[in-house]
Amino acid sequence: MSRHHLHHPKLPLQGLTLLVLALLLALAFNALRPAPLPLTQGLAPIRAALAKAQGLLQLSPEEAKALLASGQAQFIDARDPATFKEGAIPGALNFGPGLTDPDLAARATALPTDRPLVVYCDGLGCELSRAMAERLQGLGLTEVRLLSEGLDGWLKAGGPLEFKP
Amino acid sequence: MKNKERDLRAPRLDRAARLALGLVFLLASLDKIVHPEGFARLVDNYHLIPEVLVPGLALVLPWIEAVCGLFLCAGSLTRGASLTLGLLLLVFMSALGLNLARGLNVDCGCFGTAAGAGHGLGLALARDAVLLALAAFVFWRETRAGHHHHS
Numbered sequence: 001m002s003r004h005h006l007h008h009p010k011l012p013l014q015g016l017t018l019l020v021l022a023l024l025l026a027l028a029f030n031a032l033r034p035a036p037l038p039l040t041q042g043l044a045p046i047r048a049a050l051a052k053a054q055g056l057l058q059l060s061p062e063e064a065k066a067l068l069a070s071g072q073a074q075f076i077d078a079r080d081p082a083t084f085k086e087g088a089i090p091g092a093l094n095f096g097p098g099l100t101d102p103d104l105a106a107r108a109t110a111l112p113t114d115r116p117l118v119v120y121c122d123g124l125g126c127e128l129s130r131a132m133a134e135r136l137q138g139l140g141l142t143e144v145r146l147l148s149e150g151l152d153g154w155l156k157a158g159g160p161l162e163f164k165p
Numbered sequence: 166m167k168n169k170e171r172d173l174r175a176p177r178l179d180r181a182a183r184l185a186l187g188l189v190f191l192l193a194s195l196d197k198i199v200h201p202e203g204f205a206r207l208v209d210n211y212h213l214i215p216e217v218l219v220p221g222l223a224l225v226l227p228w229i230e231a232v233c234g235l236f237l238c239a240g241s242l243t244r245g246a247s248l249t250l251g252l253l254l255l256v257f258m259s260a261l262g263l264n265l266a267r268g269l270n271v272d273c274g275c276f277g278t279a280a281g282a283g284h285g286l287g288l289a290l291a292r293d294a295v296l297l298a299l300a301a302f303v304f305w306r307e308t309r310a311g312h313h314h315h316s
Contacts, residue, residue, distance in 0.1 A: 014245020018236060022228040029198070030224055037201045037224055042216045043209055046202045053202075127210060 043124070051146055056133055058148040061157035064089075064118055068159070073116040073145075078132035089120065089154065090162035097128050101135075108139045118145045123152030179306045180240075183247075186299050187237030190230040190250055197227035211260050229253065243307040251300035254293050261290045 009017070030036045038045045051058050059067070067073035068089065075092035077084050084094040093111075095104065111117060117136060121128035133144045147154065155161070197204040205223035209216065230253070233246040265286045 009242070009245075011244055011248065014242045015249050018232050018242060018245050018249055019229065022232040023225055025232065026225045026228040029228075030201070037205070037220055039221045039224065040217070041220075043205060043219055046205050046220060050202050050206060124216075127206075 047124075047148060051130070051148070054134065054137075056130070056137070056144065056146050058146045059118060061147070061149055061153040061159060064120075064147050064154065065157060065159050067116060067118060073118045074112055075147075076111075076117055076119045076132065076136075078119055078121045078128040079126075085164045087161040087163050089151075090160055092120075092162075095119075095132055095136075097131070104135060105139055108136060108141065111136075111141060113141065113143065116143045116145050117141060118147050120147035120150050120154070123150035124148070126150055174310075179303075179310065182299060182303050182306065183237050183240065183243060186247065186250065186296070186303050187234040189234070189296060189299075191234030191238065194227040194231035194234065197223075198231060201227075211264055213260055213263065226253075237303070244304060247300050247304040247307060251297060251304060254297040254300060258290060258293045258297070261286050261293065265290065 030039075035049065048058060064073070064075075068075065068091070075089045077088045077092040077094045078097065079094075080096045080098065081094055084092075084096065088094070093107075095107065099107070119129045119133040119136070121132075129146055129150065133146050136144050149156075201220075201224050204227065205220050208214075208223045208226075209219045214222065229249065233250050236242045236246045237250075
């Protein structure tokens, strides 16, 4: 029986050993990475790092407002058409998640190539804008930008909305 | 009595199950360990835990999988490892199930086309169920094995 215990620590102790080991290894490897994952600042820095790695430039709501005012950018709403109709950034085109690749390719030919394309969706927790931005980049469009705080950030910054009856 | 007990033992099968479970989790953890940012985004997509906690969880979770997988392959602390992975699988399945249920009447459109996403979640749920059965089997066999220790 004593031999048994020697080779098989009690179950909770086994679990605890494994968890502590995992935690230590995770922290150690994170510290050794060239760019450690920031653990206490939520997801904003992680999103920024991902976007940067993908060559996706992120815009703040203020930068986007300035672009809208100057008329230099084409805004692209990545939400579904029903939500889009309830209110969108003025002049935005709706490129919803339901667009098939051929449809998207056809519609993308009408997009400007010399001006920024600002893609957005609901807010920080929304992945539709990033997905659409990546699809547009995949079609060879280079001037794609991400309004990373989405419509939430836009409205908080006092950005205008346009209703599409 | 001894013979009867011996008849129920199948060390090859036990070892195969243990190695299979260990390898699945070890391999599954590698990409997440190398790309913690991407994994953090995936975790966040579930919308189940507060955003502040996502990076920490995304960092540690793959290491739990890797450590448990490694110990299962090595044949050490196998009961704790199979139990930990089993509990993890239950958590994964709950998360998948919750989002599958949510996806049926999704109104935020956060997950792209609901039909495609739902299909993927269903498959993942089935895969996790198989792994959970495997983990339960390993835990049961390792507990039964008692003092017949793996070298």
